[in-house]
Amino acid sequence: MYRLALNMLFGDRAKLAMLLCGLAFSALLMAQQSSVFFGIMSWTYTPMVNIRAQVWVSDPMVEQVNDAKPLRDTDLGRVRSVDGVAWAAPLHTSFVQARMQDGNFKLITLVGIDADTFAGAPAVLTQGRIEDLRLPDTVIVDEWGAALMGRMTVGPDGKPRSTPLKVGDTFEVNDIQARIVGICKVKRAFTGGPFVYTTYDRAKGYTLGARRTLSFMLVEPQKGVTPAELCDRIERDTGLKAWTSDTVIWSWGERSLARNTFWWFWTNTGIPFSFGTAVLLGLFVGIAISGQTFYSFVLENLKYFAAIKAMGAGMGVIARMLFVQAFTAGLIGFGLGAGMAQGIGRAMIEKGMPPFVMYPQILWATFVLVLGISFVSAIIGIIKVSRVDAASVFRG
Amino acid sequence: MSTLAHTIAVRASGVDMFFGTPENQVVALQQADFEARRGELIMLVGPSGCGKTTLLSVIAGTLTPQAGTVEVFGQRLDGLGQEELTAFRRKHLGFVFQSFNLIPTLTVIENVMVPLLIQGRPFDEAHARSLAIIEKVGLKGREDGRPNALSGGQQQRVAIARALVHEPPLLICDEPTSALDKDTGGHIMELVRDLSRSPERCVVVVSHDHRIFRFADRIAEMEDGRISRVVDDPKLLDSTHL
Ligand SMILES: Nc1ncnc2c1ncn2[C@@H]1O[C@H](COP(=O)(O)OP(=O)(O)OP(=O)(O)O)[C@@H](O)[C@H]1O
Ligand SMILES: [Mg+2]
Numbered sequence: 001m002y003r004l005a006l007n008m009l010f011g012d013r014a015k016l017a018m019l020l021c022g023l024a025f026s027a028l029l030m031a032q033q034s035s036v037f038f039g040i041m042s043w044t045y046t047p048m049v050n051i052r053a054q055v056w057v058s059d060p061m062v063e064q065v066n067d068a069k070p071l072r073d074t075d076l077g078r079v080r081s082v083d084g085v086a087w088a089a090p091l092h093t094s095f096v097q098a099r100m101q102d103g104n105f106k107l108i109t110l111v112g113i114d115a116d117t118f119a120g121a122p123a124v125l126t127q128g129r130i131e132d133l134r135l136p137d138t139v140i141v142d143e144w145g146a147a148l149m150g151r152m153t154v155g156p157d158g159k160p161r162s163t164p165l166k167v168g169d170t171f172e173v174n175d176i177q178a179r180i181v182g183i184c185k186v187k188r189a190f191t192g193g194p195f196v197y198t199t200y201d202r203a204k205g206y207t208l209g210a211r212r213t214l215s216f217m218l219v220e221p222q223k224g225v226t227p228a229e230l231c232d233r234i235e236r237d238t239g240l241k242a243w244t245s246d247t248v249i250w251s252w253g254e255r256s257l258a259r260n261t262f263w264w265f266w267t268n269t270g271i272p273f274s275f276g277t278a279v280l281l282g283l284f285v286g287i288a289i290s291g292q293t294f295y296s297f298v299l300e301n302l303k304y305f306a307a308i309k310a311m312g313a314g315m316g317v318i319a320r321m322l323f324v325q326a327f328t329a330g331l332i333g334f335g336l337g338a339g340m341a342q343g344i345g346r347a348m349i350e351k352g353m354p355p356f357v358m359y360p361q362i363l364w365a366t367f368v369l370v371l372g373i374s375f376v377s378a379i380i381g382i383i384k385v386s387r388v389d390a391a392s393v394f395r396g
Numbered sequence: 397m398s399t400l401a402h403t404i405a406v407r408a409s410g411v412d413m414f415f416g417t418p419e420n421q422v423v424a425l426q427q428a429d430f431e432a433r434r435g436e437l438i439m440l441v442g443p444s445g446c447g448k449t450t451l452l453s454v455i456a457g458t459l460t461p462q463a464g465t466v467e468v469f470g471q472r473l474d475g476l477g478q479e480e481l482t483a484f485r486r487k488h489l490g491f492v493f494q495s496f497n498l499i500p501t502l503t504v505i506e507n508v509m510v511p512l513l514i515q516g517r518p519f520d521e522a523h524a525r526s527l528a529i530i531e532k533v534g535l536k537g538r539e540d541g542r543p544n545a546l547s548g549g550q551q552q553r554v555a556i557a558r559a560l561v562h563e564p565p566l567l568i569c570d571e572p573t574s575a576l577d578k579d580t581g582g583h584i585m586e587l588v589r590d591l592s593r594s595p596e597r598c599v600v601v602v603s604h605d606h607r608i609f610r611f612a613d614r615i616a617e618m619e620d621g622r623i624s625r626v627v628d629d630p631k632l633l634d635s636t637h638l
Contacts, residue, residue: 001513004506011501307497310458312486313514314479390485391458393493394449394570 001313005321006328008301015300016329019293023333023370024340026286030279031341031358031366036348037275038362039355041249043190044265045258048247050186050195051091051111051120053218054227056243056257057234064261066190068093070212075240079217082237084225089114091216092203098149098196099172106149108196109189110173112203112213119218122197127167128182133199140182141165145194173206188355190265231255250361286373290333294326294377298384303393310390315382322381330374334367404467405566405598406432406455411464413450413621424450425461426621437589437599439609439630442618448602449570451618455600456489456568457481469565469598486515490559492588494571496551498543504554505530505539511562529557533587549580553587560591567592569601578607585611 009016047065048056057079059069079088092112097105113120113133121130122140132138141149149171150162165171170179178196186195198206204213219242221230231242243257251259266272298305305318341358348356413425424447432438440448453459454466457473460481466473469488476484490511491497498507505526512522530539533553535546543551552572559567569588573581585601585608592599601612609615609630617625 001510003519004502004510004513007503007506008499008501301499301501303497304499307491307493308510308514309482310456310485310491311511311514312482312484312489314482317514389458391453393458393491393497394453 001317001321002324005324008304008321009297009325009328012297012300015293015297019290019297019329020333020336022286022289022293023330023373024336025289026282026373027334027337027366027370028340028344029282029285029337030369031338031362032344033275033278033282034362034365035341035345035356035358036354037271037279038357038359039348040190040271040275041262041265042357043188043355045247045261046187046189047093048245048258048261050122050189051113051218052123053089053091053119053245054221055219055230055234056245057088057217057219057238058215058241058243058257060239060241062241064264065257066261068215071214071217071240072212073214075214075238076217078238079219079234079240082230082234084222084230084233086220086222087117087119088217088219089117089119090200090214091120091218092200092207092213093215094203094207094213095193096173096207098178100149100151101169101171102151104152107193108145108149108173109193110203110206111195111197112200112206113197114218115199115201119220122184122186122195124185126183126185128180130182132181133197135181137177137179137202138181138198139178140184140197141180142184142186142195144186144188145196146180146183148194174208176205178206228255250359283369283373286370287376290329290373291377291380294329295380295384297325298322298381302385302388305385306388306390307393309385309388310393315386318385319378319382322378322385323375326374326378326381327371330370334370337370338363338366403433404431405434405436405469406430406600407465407467408451408455409465411451411454411461411466413447413454413459413461423621425454428464428618428622430455430616430623432598432600434598435593435595436613437592437601437611439612439615440600440602440618441604441606441609441615442624444604446618447621448618452568452570452600452602455566456491457484486511488564488566490562490564490567492552492555492559492567492569492572494574496543496548496555496575498551498554498558500542500544502542503540504535504543504546507543507554508539508558508561510558511564515562526557526561529561530554532591533557547580548576549584552576552580552584556584556587556591565597567597567599569599571602571604573603573605573608581605581608 045065059071061069076088076090094110095107096110098108099105115134118130146165150164152160152162155161165180167180170177207213221227227244234242244255246256247258249259249262345356345358408430411425411428415422415424428451442448454461508526508530509522527539533556535553543554573584589611612630615627615630616623
């Protein structure tokens with residue numbers, strides 16, 4: 001009978017197409033919006049991806065990576081003396097104004113890294129060498145930032161356009177010259193503009209006036225010591241806060257700075273709310289369109305369901321037929337919608353805008369919600385059919 | 397006495413059926429008594445609104461009367477719950493409707509398979525048995541088409557195949573020919589009569605259509621919710637009405 005139920009569904013191409021459109025559209029909306037949401041949220045812990053170190057140490061009051069509370073330079077020595085520390089390097093991050101050659105000001109994220117170890121240096125340089133940072137007044141700018149900070153000129157067609165900064169170009173930070181010796185590739189951030197890397201000591205110069213410049217300490221454990229163990233020891237011995245640098249936001253470990261940052265943004269900003277609204281909208285649109293279409297499918301077949309009832313099919317059989325129909329449509333609709341979301345996502349990842357991270361969890365959740373929509377549709381249909389009187393088959 | 401009990405297929409006695417609210421009551425059946433014998437084709441005739449369809453529904457177990465008893469092939473229907481009535485219909489009944497009620501999105505053979513599949517028969521067995529009966533009603537070769545591609549008479553043949561595929565003892569037809577022209581209606585009635593000629597079967601046909609009265613073994617006339625007369629020789633009725 002379930003085979004016939006499916007044939008009934010597939011026999012009405014127009015209805016089926018509309019049903020699948022509704023389901024696919026809501027699956028697309030839910031999966032796509034969630035993926036953009038997690039994409040944007042992944043920007044919040046960008047420093048954890050760009051600045052690579054096993055353990056981060058911060059002021060005890062720090063809650064997330066974008067909000068550094070400066071440490072004393074002497075803290076570095078205290079951390080270095082903790083048992084199990086292989087090395088510890090200073091890290092400076094701050095937002096400063098850069099004055100471009102054309103006189104414009106741009107807000108940049110200044111990253112000062114240890115000139116001896118280059119701990120926290122960008123992973124990929126497309127131009128130049130990291131060692132050139134040891135030369136006087138030098139900086140490395142990220143690719144996207146180089147374009148953003150580019151010089152505005154008037155093109156041959158009369159339209160203004162921006163020429164990206166390149167190696168050899170200069171700008172000023174607090175009246176101190178910064179000469180570009182390299183271009184790097186880094187992940188974009190939620191807060192903060194272009195990333196400008198320099199040495200820790202020179203960063204102090206660029207931020208003259210700042211009393212303390214030590215934002216974080218990057219620490220490497222000795223062989224045989226896990227990052228989590230080392231975090232415990234550092235916190236016990238120094239009273240500072242120590243974090244691991246893993247960026248898996250789905251696990252429950254307390255120590256991940258990335259995950260704490262993620263949840264900080266989750267609870268302290270309106271981002272989850274606005275995206276949650278979009279996902280809910282997808283759900284309601286799905287229930288409305290699919291529920292409505294499935295309902296009209298049931299209405300159209302009502303007299304046949306009544307005839308089947310009269311011929312001796314119990315409500316159990318009919319309910320299962322409707323479930324088979326609704327869930328089959330749900331499965332196909334989910335496949336179409338998730339496939340489209342993935343296609344759009346691939347295009348987005350290539351452009352980098354908007355950010356797009358489709359976790360398997362998103363697909364699972366979308367799957368469950370689409371089946372939920374099917375379930376609701378089936379229930380509405382079952383209620384309708386259960387109300388129809390088997391005796392009505394003789395009328396009309 | 398025992399031989400008589402043996403010959404009775406359907407017996408309804410003292411059946412009352414009202415519709416609507418107590419203030420606004422429609423009496424459909426009032427102390428209706430009806431009997432059908434095994435191996436016969438009995439017709440239920442009468443003016444519109446006299447209660448023919450209602451009586452048929454009561455016999456079929458799709459309506460439960462307010463009073464009276466109904467017995468079909470030895471099975472008492474009064475006192476049965478909805479589920480038992482459903483099971484009773486599944487096993488004992490075949491239906492032919494005025495408007496065919498074939499599912500348009502299914503093929504001819506899939507429509508015919510429905511009664512077997514709701515009995516829980518395996519798909520392949522249902523397919524084979526349906527194919528055989530489609531052949532019997534003369535629609536071999538049309539089994540994989542849609543019902544809408546067939547003429548009215550052919551569609552009613554499909555409906556007859558569906559009504560008989562699970563070999564039910566009681567076949568119930570409400571106005572089976574009223575959507576068909578005279579010749580087609582005659583052919584359909586011939587088919588019903590031939591397929592149902594068996595001592596283990598009984599056919600009850602409701603009809604307005606006096607052109608088919610001649611296919612009946614007996615004719616029960618209804619008036620105002622009860623059987624007013626049973627005619628043993630349909631030819632008599634034919635002449636009085638023509
Ligand atoms: N579900 C219902 N609700 C209310 N009244 C009903 C219902 N079914 C039948 N009736 C009424 O009961 C009476 C008998 O109806 P029934 O359909 O049995 O007549 P019929 O003899 O089959 O008529 P026709 O030849 O027009 O089909 C009619 O007055 C009808 O209006
Ligand atoms: Mg009627």
